Amino acid sequence: MFSLLTFNHTDKLRKDFPMTITDIARIAGVSVSTVSKIINGKDEHINAQTRARVLNVVKEYNFTPYSTIKNLSSSKKIPSGCIIAFL
Numbered sequence: 001m002f003s004l005l006t007f008n009h010t011d012k013l014r015k016d017f018p019m020t021i022t023d024i025a026r027i028a029g030v031s032v033s034t035v036s037k038i039i040n041g042k043d044e045h046i047n048a049q050t051r052a053r054v055l056n057v058v059k060e061y062n063f064t065p066y067s068t069i070k071n072l073s074s075s076k077k078i079p080s081g082c083i084i085a086f087l
Contacts, residue, residue: 019063028057039065 021035028035030050037043038054057063 019061021065024054024057024061024063027061028054030054 021032021039025032025035028050030053034046034050035054037046038051039058043051
């Protein structure tokens with residue numbers, strides 16, 4: 001017989017399973033992009049009830065985004081090079 005695998009959000013509360021925005025989206029019943037927009041403050045077009053539901057899940061599970069990944073993606077990339085002249 002087949003068994004259905006279901007998502008159990010309490011499994012993510014263990015330290016070896018950090019919460020992701022995918023988990024937050026699944027628990028709140030919204031898309032990953034909606035969670036991302038709310039977390040990054042680009043949520044001006046998102047319904048207030050949806051925003052509140054996502055923020056409640058974020059607060060309930062003490063979710064913090066991966067700051068190192070966020071900093072890497074938002075840091076400015078400065079091209080660099082080296083010029084060597086032979087005389």
